[in-house]
Amino acid sequence: MSGDQTMRAAQVREFGTWANVSIGEAPKLAPGAGEALIEVHAAPLNFVDLIVVAGKYQFLPKLPFTPGKGPAGVVREVGEGVTNVKPGDRVLAMAEIGGYAEYCVAPAAHCYPLPDTLSFVDAGAMSLVFDTSWFALRERARIAPGETVLVLGASGGVGEAAVQLAKAMGAKVLAGVSRPETHAAARAAGADEIIDLSRENINDSLRDQVFAVTGKRGADIVIDPLGGDYFDAALRALAWRGRLVVIGFAAGRIPSVKANYLLVKNIEVSGLQISDYRKRRPEQVAECYREIFDFYAAGKIRPPRVTTLPLGEASTGLRMIEERKAAGRVVLLPRG
Numbered sequence: 001m002s003g004d005q006t007m008r009a010a011q012v013r014e015f016g017t018w019a020n021v022s023i024g025e026a027p028k029l030a031p032g033a034g035e036a037l038i039e040v041h042a043a044p045l046n047f048v049d050l051i052v053v054a055g056k057y058q059f060l061p062k063l064p065f066t067p068g069k070g071p072a073g074v075v076r077e078v079g080e081g082v083t084n085v086k087p088g089d090r091v092l093a094m095a096e097i098g099g100y101a102e103y104c105v106a107p108a109a110h111c112y113p114l115p116d117t118l119s120f121v122d123a124g125a126m127s128l129v130f131d132t133s134w135f136a137l138r139e140r141a142r143i144a145p146g147e148t149v150l151v152l153g154a155s156g157g158v159g160e161a162a163v164q165l166a167k168a169m170g171a172k173v174l175a176g177v178s179r180p181e182t183h184a185a186a187r188a189a190g191a192d193e194i195i196d197l198s199r200e201n202i203n204d205s206l207r208d209q210v211f212a213v214t215g216k217r218g219a220d221i222v223i224d225p226l227g228g229d230y231f232d233a234a235l236r237a238l239a240w241r242g243r244l245v246v247i248g249f250a251a252g253r254i255p256s257v258k259a260n261y262l263l264v265k266n267i268e269v270s271g272l273q274i275s276d277y278r279k280r281r282p283e284q285v286a287e288c289y290r291e292i293f294d295f296y297a298a299g300k301i302r303p304p305r306v307t308t309l310p311l312g313e314a315s316t317g318l319r320m321i322e323e324r325k326a327a328g329r330v331v332l333l334p335r336g
């Protein structure tokens, strides 16, 4: 803590780009009823933070605010009525905002105790990408062992987590990536096959590649954090009764789908937005983290590669993500 009444925190005073994130003194926080005060040791930088900072996210905080979802740290105080965590507990705190700071307040119901062997940095690196992928696979796509899962954007945070989890859940995994230098990491995450998203005429070339490794069946499940032309192409690569889960639009364009195409192929397109599950089904999010941490303890998944930065480099880290220069996850160390 910088002073008795203040702490160091990243702040956004006006919506804009990564350049609008600056470091300053913010008022000291206190947990309200049902909340926990977290001493933040690791705060992941997420692609979605750029969308929040730009003022384009579905729920926007009031200005000024401190960005940062999913920090990991130690519970220091709890508010009235909190029974699931206590001071001293090591937790992953799924806050909506506030993570890029020395302290953060989160709903206690959204704080998940960490296994002793999982470091704060690794837990922070797993947050928001493993839970998102878990909900996409288990809840929206109803994954079954032996199915084939195509993960688009498999070099990204959500994509790599989806590759690891789909493998741990017993699927055959096809990793869709654009750059040759990301093939080895996708294989190391558990991909059985690489689908090259940089090929010409993606509308045909994606389906051709998927059909070539599935005996012309197609993929049972597509996990799509990219949207745009990749969504259009992946829809054509779905198997009969296939399910495509929309997670984001990192490639830029929000695509459309013709309803008759869904009918003719007996396929489903669903969407996932993890924040609502935290608000409406906290017990299912707790179940999600139990399985993720069990997979971790059993050695079936491992934390992503991480670049750590001091709190003062928050805008640099966000810029790395925007410019696609981050290899793996970027995590801030507010106490480093």
Ligand SMILES: NC(=O)c1ccc[n+]([C@@H]2O[C@H](COP(=O)([O-])OP(=O)(O)OC[C@H]3O[C@@H](n4cnc5c(N)ncnc54)[C@H](OP(=O)(O)O)[C@@H]3O)[C@@H](O)[C@H]2O)c1
Pocket: 046, 047, 048, 051, 128, 129, 132, 152, 153, 154, 155, 156, 157, 158, 159, 177, 178, 179, 182, 225, 226, 246, 247, 248, 249, 250, 251, 252, 272, 273, 274, 275, 321, 324
């Ligand atoms: N729905 C939810 O609840 C939820 C939760 C978390 C995230 N998301 C969304 O999911 C998306 C991915 O998030 P993330 O945290 O995984 O981001 P990330 O780690 O920055 O990864 C972005 C991925 O997108 C790829 N990509 C970016 N621009 C591209 C383009 N023009 N063409 C092809 N590939 C492109 C990157 O490929 P390269 O490696 O080749 O650059 C990388 O694989 C974002 O839109 C985010 O908002 C949604």
